[in-house]
Amino acid sequence: xxxxxxxxxxxxxxxxxxxxxxxxxxxxxxxxxxxxxxxxxxxxxxxxxxxxxxxxxxxxxxxxxxxxxxxxxxxxxxxxxxxxxxxxxxxxxxxxxxxxxxxxxxxxxxxxxxxxxxxxxxxxxxxxxxxxxxxxxxxxxxxxxxxxxxxxxxxxxxxxxxxxxxxxxxxxxxxxxxxxxxxxxxxxxxxxxxxxxxxxxxxxxxxxxxxxxxxxxxxxxxxxxxxxxxxxxxxxxxxxxxxxxxxxxxxxxxxxxxxxxxxxxxxxxxxxxxxxxxxxxxxxxxxxxx
Numbered sequence: 324x325x326x327x328x329x330x331x332x333x334x335x336x337x338x339x340x341x342x343x344x345x346x347x348x349x350x351x352x353x354x355x356x357x358x359x360x361x362x363x364x365x366x367x368x369x370x371x372x373x374x375x376x377x378x379x380x381x382x383x384x385x386x387x388x389x390x391x392x393x394x395x396x397x398x399x400x401x402x403x404x405x406x407x408x409x410x411x412x413x414x415x416x417x418x419x420x421x422x423x424x425x426x427x428x429x430x431x432x433x434x435x436x437x438x439x440x441x442x443x444x445x446x447x448x449x450x451x452x453x454x455x456x457x458x459x460x461x462x463x464x465x466x467x468x469x470x471x472x473x474x475x476x477x478x479x480x481x482x483x484x485x486x487x488x489x490x491x492x493x494x495x496x497x498x499x500x501x502x503x504x505x506x507x508x509x510x511x512x513x514x515x516x517x518x519x520x521x522x523x524x525x526x527x528x529x530x531x532x533x534x535x536x537x538x539x540x541x542x543x544x545x546x547x548x549x550x551x552x553x554x555x556x557x558x559x560x561x562x563x564x565x566x567x568x569x570x571x572x573x574x575x576x577x578x579x580x581x582x583x584x585x586x587x588x589x590x591x592x593x594x595x596x597x598x599x600x601x602x603x604x605x606x607x608x609x610x611x612x613x
Contacts, residue, residue: 479531
């Protein structure tokens with residue numbers, strides 16, 4: 324079967340048949356919603372701008388809908404799957420539906436949060452339909468551990484997509500927005516309706532594009548130091564930064580001194596600051612509490 328034929332990809336009947344054979348029922352605990360529409364997965368691959376030389380890592384491949392579409396376009400696909408039954412079945416699905424690309428597929432049976440290395444060449448792209456309940460930590464962990472990932476496209480709950488892509492001053496701008504922006508230029512890249520999933524979720528989904536910064540944020544502070552300021556600022560987001568950062572700095576006056584030294588008003592709030600401004604604050608952490 325040629326990979327260019329539409330029936331190489333999984334349709335609604337294929338997904339249900341596979342699930343029935345495997346005795347798989349999508350679980351809420353793992354946030355599983357399987358994509359059942361071939362046009363949708365091809366659109367995701369197009370939007371991700373997957374190239375013939377890309378090594379794509381996919382987290383949570385499930386029954387393989389997106390995996391097969393990625394294999395059509397990429398040089399190699401490494402899929403990370405935590406579920407025992409799904410992980411065992413996926414290589415056979417790839418072999419049956421796209422035999423001429425099967426040697427370009429590798430399965431890693433693991434929790435993505437625990438993966439510290441991947442087999443084969445370094446990944447250049449991350450494309451995934453992320454389980455809603457772990458989307459942000461998985462995304463940030465993969466970006467941190469695999470700096471070779473240049474381009475990312477993830478499908479997440481619409482509300483999470485809004486948060487990741489939010490800009491300073493937006494009411495949903497928060498910890499995920501700042502941390503994602505530390506690594507990449509982030510933007511919303513489309514919406515996905517509920518009907519392309521089985522089971523249909525009770526929320527809409529959104530696509531988020533992250534293109535890794537070619538130059539890291541210019542700062543002498545480490546990522547951990549910057550993220551500590553971000554976490555403190557948003558832990559009490561209604562408070563001024565002078566108050567919210569008092570624990571981080573050791574006292575409110577120490578926080579005020581650090582903010583003033585960084586050129587930021589002590590009366591400002593976290594949602595008004597860029598990632599660069601958080602980095603500037605981190606550089607001025609008082610010595611006594613460092």
